[in-house]
Amino acid sequence: MRRRRVTLLAGGVGGAKMAEGFAALADVELTVIGNVADDEAFHGLWVSPDIDTVTYTLAGLINRDQGWGVADEAGRALEVLKTLGEDTWMFLGDRDFGLHIHRTARRARGERPSVIARDVARAFGVEAEIVLPTDDRVQTKVETDAGWIGFQDYFVRQQCAPEVKALRYDGIEAARPTPEALAALAGADLIVIAPSNPLVSIRPILGIPGIAEAVKQAAAPVVAVSPLIAGRVVKGPADRMMAALGHRVDAVGIAEIYAGLAGSLVIDEADAALAGGVRAAGPEPVIRPTLMTDLAGKRRLAGEILALCPEPVA
Known part of the structure; x- marks a missing residue:
């Protein structure tokens, strides 16, 4: 019997953990559709934090202590930039700079971002397919008391301190879904929405015209975590963001x-009492x-989710 095709919508550390759990299952053929709305240019280089976190995690290169970046990393290039008067609030390690240089050079030559992401993953030995939801530029913006700022400004430089008044996703209305993302959704045996921030990791994926429709039209069951x-x-800031934007901050709100x-x-065992409210909301x-503290926990949760999927036909 063939392996089951799992398509995972993911962003951030929670998405990377869920991806690692599915990648550890021998009977899974994994495709990850990652968030690109956190992408931004720093020091002339195009940085793709969520895609890189998934890639580094699946490649076994991730810094486990912080959940992002490369393990055993140095910051000498950033020290030079700081000496030269550059604003260095966005930490980029020396080896991480190598990836950003590579990505930016290929983008400048007109190559599709999806092809670049695929090639990077393969070069790092990642077996899962890492797919972009769009090759167009989509960027999350956060409205605070000081006005609209970029997501990385809010998340990294200001450490999620400002109260969130509103969110917008610049460029999303005109963005086109990639054929790879649409094919991964149409051909899936199981579609999983990772335990990522629903407002800034998942919504920018689903908001790309055609993606949510493809999820709804897919024959596969759809399971969110x-x-x-x-x-x-x-x-991360998902709970504070949800509260600030008027969402109920619990499993029912999700x-x-x-x-x-x-x-x-x-939903987690701690939220068992909310099962009735979840059911009344729809799912x-x-x-x-659901807490994933080590590879065994990630694999266990992924296996339990996979068990919700019917056995595939040959």
């Missing part, structure tokens, strides 16, 4: 966001331990 446990996020899209929502609740 809540990034919240007992009303709190494991990592169910409301994915209603009409996901048939099931995996069928699936109660499992």
Whole structure:
């Protein structure tokens, strides 16, 4: 029997952990559709944080302590830039700079970002397919009391401190989905929405014209995983963002966001009492331990999600 084709919509550390769990299952053929709306230029180089986090994680190169960047990294190039008067609030390690130089040079030659991402993953020995939802530029902007700022400014430079008034995704209305993303959704045996920030990691993927429609039209079951446990996020600003933008900050709030899209929502055991509210919002609740602290935990959760998928036909 063939391996089951899993298409994972993912962004951030939670998405990378979920990807690592599925990649560890021998009977899975994994495709990751990653978020590109966090991308931004720094020091003349195009940086793609979420795609790189997934790539480094699946390649075994990730800095485990912080969940992003390359392990055993140095910052000498950044020290030189700082000496020369450059603003260096966005940390980019020396080996990380190599990837950004490569990506930027190929983009300048007119190559498709999707092809570049695929080639980078293969060069690093990643077996899973890493797919971009669009080759067009989409960028998340955050409205604060000081006005609109880029997501990396909010997330890294200001450490998520400003209150979020609104979000927008510049360029998303005109963006075109990649054929690779549409094919991965149409051909999947299981579509999984990772426990990523639903507002700034998943919504920029689903908001690209044609992507949400492809998810809804896919024959595969769609399972979302809540990034919240007992009303709190494991990592990142999702809970604060949801509260600031008027969403209920618990598993029911996640169910409301994915209603009409996901048939099931995996929620943590700590949120078992919310199962009725999740069901009333639309998705069928699936109660499992969702905290992924090591590879065994990631593999276990991925296996339990995979068990929700019917066996594929030969």
